[in-house]
Amino acid sequence: MSSSAAVEIDGLRKEFGDVTALNGVSFDVRDGEFFTLVGPSGCGKTTLLRILAGLERETEGTVYINGQDMTGTPAENRPTSMVFQNLALFPYKSVYANLAFGLKMDGVPKAERRERADEMLSVLNLEGYGEKSTDELSGGEQQRIALGRSLLTEPDILLLDEPLSSLDVQLRKEMQIELRRIHRDLDSTFFYVTHDQEVALTASDRIGVMRDGELVQRGTPQEVYERPNSPFVARFIGKTNIWRGEVASVTGDAVEVITADGLRIRTTTDDPDRGDVIKNGEVHVQVRPERVTVGEDARDMENVFEATVEDRIYQGDDILYEVRVGETSLQVQQPSKERTVLYDVDSSVNVGWSRAASYLIKDGGR
Ligand SMILES: Nc1ncnc2c1ncn2[C@@H]1O[C@H](COP(=O)(O)OP(=O)(O)OP(=O)(O)O)[C@@H](O)[C@H]1O
Ligand SMILES: [Mg+2]
Known part of the structure; x- marks a missing residue:
């Protein structure tokens, strides 16, 4: 030892x-x-x-x-x-x-x-x-x-x-x-x-x-x-949005996953065995709520979806949104800054995040 x-x-x-x-x-x-x-x-x-x-x-x-x-x-x-x-x-x-x-x-x-x-x-x-x-x-x-x-x-x-x-x-x-x-x-x-x-x-x-x-x-x-x-572990440590899905494509370190709900999520992997292991494999992909951007700024991101605001919780330092994207509910956490725009319940917004913000978990199990 x-x-x-x-x-x-x-x-x-x-x-x-x-x-x-x-x-x-x-x-x-x-x-x-x-x-x-x-x-x-x-x-x-x-x-x-x-x-x-x-x-x-x-x-x-x-x-x-x-x-x-x-x-x-x-x-x-x-x-x-x-x-x-x-x-x-x-x-x-x-x-x-x-x-x-x-x-x-x-x-x-x-x-x-x-x-x-x-x-x-x-x-x-x-x-x-x-x-x-x-x-x-x-x-x-x-x-x-x-x-x-x-x-x-x-x-x-x-x-x-x-x-x-x-x-x-x-x-x-x-x-x-x-x-x-x-x-x-x-x-x-x-x-x-x-x-x-x-x-x-x-x-x-x-x-x-x-x-x-x-x-x-x-x-x-x-x-x-x-x-x-x-x-x-993803669920136990911190809050997260996580989907089970299948790998649709691998190009270099860029990976696309199609979730069970039909979302196409662009992510990345640094796994040296990526080709053999994850191609067509069952995986999970997660994005933490604070890595999701809501509103105009989301438009240019590598992952962008149209969403409907289902709930908004103002916490002082942070604003929590629950938004719906197709069949999926997504948690979003935004820091509250001066002149932060608050989106109302039922309004339509864009939500987005970078490829790097969505983390690929090779484990397709529970
Ligand atoms: N003295 C004992 N006799 C029989 N079973 C026990 C005994 N001590 C613990 N166990 C069982 O062993 C398992 C682990 O218990 P343990 O107390 O280590 O859990 P823990 O992770 O500390 O849980 P908690 O977060 O609730 O404190 C449980 O299923 C518990 O019922
Ligand atoms: Mg204990």
Whole structure:
């Protein structure tokens, strides 16, 4: 294995009776990386994290942490610390008592515990909170204390299981940014799991997408968003317009796809096997809503269609349209600028996008 991998997972399987929670998962997480595993409810994320932490035993496969085979190593001897989905602060105790819990268990003297707790409070942007009772804290503050408590044990690898799920949207957004900052300020590897694709995109260096106990794609947020390898990933990460279709022609890197609804979509491929693999094959083609232009400017684009506006949602920063093109509904997201023209429901408009904006997915499956 490469020396820069903090975690290496090799052929991991986990069965609970006749439920297969993990079906042969292999990948690695680099030292110091913010890695996020994302996938729908029940796909095996928590199970994987618990196996890494030593709280659950694998049915098959091996976990290496810092190059060491962890098979049979109990949780307390692993260089990991886990922040659970339902945060478990001690109620009616001070922030200090909560933060320093792990240090106390390790026999660190009181004065040093104080000092380290104060340092952590400053990392968490919660200076002066030490004497407060946890009941006086907001949800986001409690979340940060739970995080701080794990970080204070100085784990090489911090395992975070949906730690933001109890927060409201605004706080969750703030905490995503906070987490990134805290990660930047420390040397730990963050291994984060969530079903919230937005957290994954915002906070991570790399993400892995899971489905039914398998890892289906891994890459930077940009790679996974721009180049999903299956319709499942395309739909799960971000909003998208996606069609199943057949390749009608391939000329150099230019590809034309005819969708099941009869749209002819011009796209492109950089796949070196394009000729053999996709000619006359079943594929998917997607275009993200924010890459679609609506109105006059759409006319000169490589893909242009006449559409009818079915719905318009003004969001302040963006305007969302749902438009109909023949048999197909299309989502369009336009930034709202000064003098943006708003198109009314039932009006006719052109929608268009470039060849490069529509991404070809070789997978013709679900
Ligand atoms: N202790 C257990 N006993 C039996 N089945 C389990 C156990 N833990 C998990 N499972 C099953 O394993 C599968 C994966 O569960 P897991 O908790 O890992 O999913 P998850 O991806 O974390 O989902 P969520 O996003 O809802 O938290 C599910 O089908 C679940 O019902
Ligand atoms: Mg879970």
